[in-house]
Amino acid sequence: MTEHAPMSNLSSKPAIQVQNLSFSYGESRVLEHVDLTITPGEFVGLVGPNAGGKSTLLKLILGLLEPQTGQIRVLGQTPRQAARRIGYVPQFPSFPRDFPISVEQVVAMGRLGIGSMLGWQRAADRDAARRALNEVEALDLARRRIGSLSGGQLQRVLLARALAGEPEILILDEPTANIDQRVETDVFDLLATLNQRLTILLVSHDIAFISGYVSRVACLNRTLTCHGTDAVDGETIRELYGSHVRLVAHHH
């Protein structure tokens, strides 16, 4: 009966599974009874009003915060166990822009913890960093100082940093918040290509824009509702989003 027990069982597990998750900072409840299942290969856009809990949910999925109630599984593991299988692009660079460090070194940081303590010095790690830079079409920036880059270039480099760890899931927190629309389109075209081999969860304010790229939109304002994007245009999503905000407001 088990002769066909598929190896692929592993990959058929949800990429991310959030069940009945609640989280508070002190007395302040930020997330309440959140359920979200993301299957491998999906590209999910997480949208919602300011302070709706989006970054907090990402931090819980990344294992940077611990849920007080409910559970999270990432590729069948706890968030901490799965941390190296996720590539994360933070909302703002988590290093000073004037830090004297090259693009290549920033990207190599995405390998830390994978090999030895000096992992970024190993040839395999250097190759992975260069492959990642090549994939985001930024190999020509390798020797540049990180602080000298434009917003769009910096975003590509941060994406390369996340890819250097060869993740199975990519999580991005407002990756295009500080760049113009033309560059935003380039970044999303790149994400669409990456989505051919990676599951993507992306926070954005720009619902109309992301609706052209994502397979599903999840609206978060303390609680969460998900909507498919079949035949949903930007206007419809704005309506869903608006009605959700009003719906949640009734809870007070």
Ligand SMILES: Nc1ncnc2c1ncn2[C@@H]1O[C@H](COP(=O)(O)OP(=O)(O)OP(=O)(O)O)[C@@H](O)[C@H]1O
């Ligand atoms: N470390 C913290 N300690 C206390 N409160 C926090 C902390 N981090 C976030 N909060 C609060 O939790 C709420 C949710 O914040 P969060 O950053 O998750 O929202 P968000 O949806 O990502 O917001 P935005 O769209 O503005 O980035 C906010 O009221 C915020 O002030």
